[in-house]
Amino acid sequence: MLNRKYLALGGGFALLAGAVIVHACGPFFPLQLLDNRAGTLSGTPNNSFAYEAARLVKPGDRLLAPEAVRVPAGQQPVDPARAVLAGLSPEQIATLAEMAKAADGDAAFAMGTGVPEAQRLFAAADVDFEHALAACTSTASAAADAPASRANAAAENADAANAAAADADAAASSASPDTDAANTTAARSPCAAREPLLGRAATRLDAILALPASASAPRVVAAAIELAAIAQARADDCKRGNACAVLTAALPAAYAKPRALAANGAPDPEGLAVASFGDEALTYLHDKKTGKQCDYRSFLNNTPCAAAIAPANLKQAIDLYAQEAARGGGSGLQSMRFIAAWTLADKARVASLIDDPVAQRLLVAYALAREGDIVKDQPASEFEYYGGYDNSYGPTGYADASRGDKGIKSNPALVSLVEAIQQRGIDHVAGADRLAALAYRVGRYDFASTLVAREHSALASWVSAKLALRRGDTAAAVKAYAQAAKAFPSADSSVEPAGAQLIEGEQAVLTLSRGQYVEALGYLFDAASRQDKNGAYDDSVSEVAYGSDMAYIAERVLTTDELKRFVDTRALASAVPPVPSSDASANAYYALRPTTADTLRYLLARRLVRDGRIDEALPYFPADNDPRYVSFSWEGGQTTRKQLQLRKLARDYAAALDEAQHAWTRTNRARGWFDAATLAKRSGMELMGYEQGPDFHDVDGAFAGGSGRSGVIGARVNRASEAGAARAPAVPDTPAARAQADLAGPFVTADEKRRYAASESKPLTRFHYREIAADYIGKAADGLPPRSQAFAAVLCRGTGWMHNDDPSRALGFYQRYVKEGAFVDFGGPFGTLCPEPDFRAAAAFTYTQAWRNVKRDAGRNKKRVALIGLLIAAGVIGVGVWRYRKTKARPD
Numbered sequence: 068m069l070n071r072k073y074l075a076l077g078g079g080f081a082l083l084a085g086a087v088i089v090h091a092c093g094p095f096f097p098l099q100l101l102d103n104r105a106g107t108l109s110g111t112p113n114n115s116f117a118y119e120a121a122r123l124v125k126p127g128d129r130l131l132a133p134e135a136v137r138v139p140a141g142q143q144p145v146d147p148a149r150a151v152l153a154g155l156s157p158e159q160i161a162t163l164a165e166m167a168k169a170a171d172g173d174a175a176f177a178m179g180t181g182v183p184e185a186q187r188l189f190a191a192a193d194v195d196f197e198h199a200l201a202a203c204t205s206t207a208s209a210a211a212d213a214p215a216s217r218a219n220a221a222a223e224n225a226d227a228a229n230a231a232a233a234d235a236d237a238a239a240s241s242a243s244p245d246t247d248a249a250n251t252t253a254a255r256s257p258c259a260a261r262e263p264l265l266g267r268a269a270t271r272l273d274a275i276l277a278l279p280a281s282a283s284a285p286r287v288v289a290a291a292i293e294l295a296a297i298a299q300a301r302a303d304d305c306k307r308g309n310a311c312a313v314l315t316a317a318l319p320a321a322y323a324k325p326r327a328l329a330a331n332g333a334p335d336p337e338g339l340a341v342a343s344f345g346d347e348a349l350t351y352l353h354d355k356k357t358g359k360q361c362d363y364r365s366f367l368n369n370t371p372c373a374a375a376i377a378p379a380n381l382k383q384a385i386d387l388y389a390q391e392a393a394r395g396g397g398s399g400l401q402s403m404r405f406i407a408a409w410t411l412a413d414k415a416r417v418a419s420l421i422d423d424p425v426a427q428r429l430l431v432a433y434a435l436a437r438e439g440d441i442v443k444d445q446p447a448s449e450f451e452y453y454g455g456y457d458n459s460y461g462p463t464g465y466a467d468a469s470r471g472d473k474g475i476k477s478n479p480a481l482v483s484l485v486e487a488i489q490q491r492g493i494d495h496v497a498g499a500d501r502l503a504a505l506a507y508r509v510g511r512y513d514f515a516s517t518l519v520a521r522e523h524s525a526l527a528s529w530v531s532a533k534l535a536l537r538r539g540d541t542a543a544a545v546k547a548y549a550q551a552a553k554a555f556p557s558a559d560s561s562v563e564p565a566g567a568q569l570i571e572g573e574q575a576v577l578t579l580s581r582g583q584y585v586e587a588l589g590y591l592f593d594a595a596s597r598q599d600k601n602g603a604y605d606d607s608v609s610e611v612a613y614g615s616d617m618a619y620i621a622e623r624v625l626t627t628d629e630l631k632r633f634v635d636t637r638a639l640a641s642a643v644p645p646v647p648s649s650d651a652s653a654n655a656y657y658a659l660r661p662t663t664a665d666t667l668r669y670l671l672a673r674r675l676v677r678d679g680r681i682d683e684a685l686p687y688f689p690a691d692n693d694p695r696y697v698s699f700s701w702e703g704g705q706t707t708r709k710q711l712q713l714r715k716l717a718r719d720y721a722a723a724l725d726e727a728q729h730a731w732t733r734t735n736r737a738r739g740w741f742d743a744a745t746l747a748k749r750s751g752m753e754l755m756g757y758e759q760g761p762d763f764h765d766v767d768g769a770f771a772g773g774s775g776r777s778g779v780i781g782a783r784v785n786r787a788s789e790a791g792a793a794r795a796p797a798v799p800d801t802p803a804a805r806a807q808a809d810l811a812g813p814f815v816t817a818d819e820k821r822r823y824a825a826s827e828s829k830p831l832t833r834f835h836y837r838e839i840a841a842d843y844i845g846k847a848a849d850g851l852p853p854r855s856q857a858f859a860a861v862l863c864r865g866t867g868w869m870h871n872d873d874p875s876r877a878l879g880f881y882q883r884y885v886k887e888g889a890f891v892d893f894g895g896p897f898g899t900l901c902p903e904p905d906f907r908a909a910a911a912f913t914y915t916q917a918w919r920n921v922k923r924d925a926g927r928n929k930k931r932v933a934l935i936g937l938l939i940a941a942g943v944i945g946v947g948v949w950r951y952r953k954t955k956a957r958p959d
Contacts, residue, residue, distance in 0.1 A: 096773040097612035098458035100572045104814035106470035107576050108536055110461045111508040112529040118563040119432035120400050123389040123425050128330040133338040135395020150336035166190045172267055185275050185286040192271035199264035265297050288335040291325035322347035344391035345398045351380035366409040378419040385426050407433035411480050417487055424497035431501050434481050439465030441476045449478050462611055469508045477509045485509050500527040500561055524561035525554030548574045568594040572613055580814035584624050591617035595663040615774040618758045621670055623826045624819055627678055634671050638664035646694045659695045676755040681721040688713045713753055720746045720754055734910040737850030741861055744843035748868050751836025761833045771833055776809040802827045837872050854889040857904035866898030
C-alpha cells in the first residue's frame with residue numbers, strides 16, 4: 068500500500084492515521100504522574116503502536132530495513148546509493164548515467180563495454196523496463212503501483228547517478244513467471260508493445276542471477292526485485308483465463324526470491340528485500356470485482372475500493388506488512404496504521420478480520436495506543452491527540468475512560484472490538500495480556516481478570532495491579548507491581564522500555580500514598596535515570612516528567628537530611644565530560660546534558676544553602692569546570708559563553724555571610740551583608756532557587772508554573788508578583804491551608820501535607836531570593852553611618868533591585884534614605900544610577916565627621932575659642948613653671 072512510489076508521501080501522512088488531530092499549543096510541560104494520582108493509578112497499561120506493530124510476527128531471518136540498522140556512535144550511516152556503485156570508477160559511473168538515457172536496452176548495453184557485467188546488464192534491463200511502463204498509458208497507471216527500479220536513471224554527473232540509484236533501488240520488488248506464462252500474457256495484453264520490452268529486460272535480469280556470486284553480488288538482489296516487478300506488470304496486464312491465474316499464483320515466489328538472496332548473504336544496502344514485503348502486500352489490495360488497485364488513500368478516505376477488498380486478501384496484506392514492520396520497515400508500520408483505523412470504524416470489518424491472530428492483535432494494539440475515548444459526548448474526540456497541550460489525559464495523549472475523569476466515556480468501537488473477540492471464545496484470543504488491557508479500559512473487568520490469569524507476563528501483572536486497586540486491595544496491587552517490575556531488564560517483551568518507566572512511576576505514586584517517601588523517591592529516580600538512557604519515545608507516547616515528580620518529593624516531602632542520605636547512597640556524581648573545542652557551537656554544549664543524579668545533587672546543594680548549611684552544600688554543586696553548566700548571551704553581534712563556576716559562587720556567598728556575621732567592625736559586617744545581597748540578587752537562582760515553585764529553577768524561572776503542584780502555586784505566585792500587590796496576603800493564608808489546597812485528592816497522606824507545609828518557601832513569592840537580598844540590604848544599611856555615602860549607595864541599590872519585584876519594598880528603601888541619609892546626587896533618579904558603596908570611607912566616617920564638627924564650631928565662635936585657647940595655654944605654662952621650680956628645689 069505504501070510502496071516505494073509513495074515513500075515520499077508516507078511521512079506526511081503518518082500523523083493522519085486514524086484522522087489524528089494535533090493541537091499546537093505552548094509552552095508544553097510533560098505529564099506529571101502526581102498531578103492526578105487516582106488517574107495515574109487507574110489509567111490503562113499499554114505500549115506504543117510502533118512497539119506492538121514490530122512484534123505482531125516473529126521474523127524467520129535477520130533482514131533489517133535500512134532505517135532499523137543501528138549506526139555506532141561516531142560513525143556515519145551507509146549511503147545506499149554509493150554502496151550500490153562501490154568499486155566503480157568515476158568513468159564507469161558516468162557511463163551508467165549515459166546508458167540510462169539510451170533509446171532502448173540494446174543501445175544501453177552496447178554503450179557499457181567498460182562497466183562490470185552485472186551493472187551493465189542491470190542498466191540495460193532497467194532502460195527497457197522503464198520504457199515498458201511508459202509504453203501504454205492504459206496499463207502504466209495500473210502498473211504504477213508496482214515497484215520500479217530506477218537505479219541507473221539519467222544523470223548529469225556522478226552525484227546525480229548516485230541519487231538516481233538510491234531512488235531506484237529503494238523502489239523495486241517483484242518476480243518473474245515462466246516463459247510460457249509470459250507469452251500467454253503478451254497475447255492477451257491490451258498493449259502489445261509492452262511485452263517485448265518486459266521480455267528483453269527479464270532476459271538480462273535472469274542473466275545477472277546466472278552469474279557467479281562474486282560477479283552478480285552488486286546487483287543480484289535488485290535484479291530479483293525488478294524481475295518481481297516485471298511479473299507483477301504481466302499479472303496486471305492479464306485480464307482473463309487460466310494463464311492469468313498462473314501468473315498471479317507465481318507472484319509470491321517472485322517476491323520471495325530477493326528476500327531469500329539477501330537472507331543468504333547477498334548484499335542489499337538499500338533494504339530492497341525488506342521493502343518487498345510491502346510490494347507483495349499491494350498485490351492483495353485490490354477490488355475483487357473490478358481488479359482496481361487500492362492504496363493508502365483508499366483506507367484514509369474510506370473509498371469503495373477499500374470496502375471491496377476480500378477479507379482473506381486483507382489478512383494476507385496485514386501479515387506481509389507485519390513482516391515488514393518486524394524487520395524495522397517504517398512503510399509497513401504506516402500501512403497497518405491506515406488499515407487498523409479504517410477497520411475499527413465498522414463492526415462488520417472488525418468481525419471479518421478478528422479470526423486471524425495477526426489481524427486481531429493489530430486491532431487491539433491500535434485501539435490501545437491510538438484510539439481515544441469519547442469526551443463530552445463528542446464522537447470526533449476519539450481521534451483527538453491531547454498530548455501536545457493537555458496532559459490530563461494520560462501518557463498516551465488520548466482520552467482514557469479508565470482514568471475516571473469526568474465527561475469521558477468508553478469508545479463504542481473499542482467496546483465492540485472487545486465484545487466481538489470475547490464472543491469468539493477465550494481459546495481464540497491472540498495476545499491475552501494485550502486484550503486484557505483493552506478489556507480493563509472499556510470496563511470489562513471480569514473478562515480482563517480471566518485473561519490475565521492465562522498469561523504470565525509483565526503486562527498481565529501490570530493489569531492485575533490495576534484490577535487490585537479497583538477492588539481496594541492495595542497489598543495485592545503492590546505485589547502485582549513488583550511482579551511486573553521483575554521483568555526488567557530481563558527479556559520479557561510484553562512491555563516496552565517506556566512502559567517499564569511508567570510501572571516504576573506508578574509504583575512511586577502508590578508507595579508515596581503509603582507514607583514511604585524515600586522508597587517513592589527511589590522509584591522515580593530509577594524511572595528518570597532510565598529516561599537518561601532511553602531518550603525519545605515513539606511519537607504515539609507523550610513524555611512523562613519522572614524527574615519533575617522526583618524533584619517534588621525531594622524538595623517538598625523529604626527532609627533535607629533524608630534527601631542527603633539518599634543522594635549519598637544512590638545519586639553519585641557523573642564524570643565531568645570533556646570541554647568542547649573553543650569554536651564549538653552552543654548546540655555542542657546543550658548536547659552535554661546532566662544526568663538525573665547530577666540534577667538531584669544540584670537540587671540538594673541549593674536546598675542546603677537555603678538551610679544555611681553552605682559548607683555541606685559545596686560538594687553537591689557541579690564542578691567549576693563542568694561544561695554542562697554554562698550560560699550563553701548575545702553580545703556585540705556574537706554569542707558569548709560563560710562558565711558558571713557554581714562552587715566558587717557558593718564559596719563566595721559563604722564568605723560574604725561569614726563576614727556579615729563575624730567581622731569585628733560594623734562597617735565590615737555591612738560590607739559582608741551587601742556582598743551577600745549582591746550575590747543573592749544576581750545569582751540567587753543558581754545558589755538557592757527552588758527547583759519548582761516558587762522559583763522554578765527547572766525552567767530557569769521562565770514560567771511561574773509547569774512543575775510540582777504548578778496549578779495552585781503558579782496562580783498564587785503570579786498574583787503575589789503583580790506590581791503594587793507584592794505584599795498582599797496569599798489565599799489560602801497559612802502553609803497548612805495551602806498544603807490542603809495544593810494536595811487535594813486521594814492517595815495523599817496527612818503527613819505528606821504536613822511536610823509540604825514545612826518545606827514551603829520563606830518568603831512565598833516568586834524569585835524568593837530577591838526578597839532575601841532585600842533583607843540583606845536592610846542589614847547592610849543598619850551597620851553604616853546614616854549620612855555616609857555607603858548608606859545612600861546601599862539603599863540606592865536596593866531601591867533599584869526591588870523597583871519591579873516589590874515596589875512597596877523599594878519605596879521603603881527610598882523613604883529611609885530621605886529620612887536618615889544625607890542628600891547625594893548620583894546623576895539620576897534615586898535607584899537608577901547607583902555607585903559602589905565606599906565602605907572604607909564609611910569606616911572612618913565617625914571620626915572624620917567629628918573633626919569636621921569641631922572645625923565648623925570653631926569657625927562660628929572665634930572669640931570663645933580664642934579665650935579657651937589662652938586659658939589652656941596659660942594653664943600649660945603654669946604647670947610647666949611649677950614643675951621647673953619643684954625640680955630646682957630637689958637636692959642632687
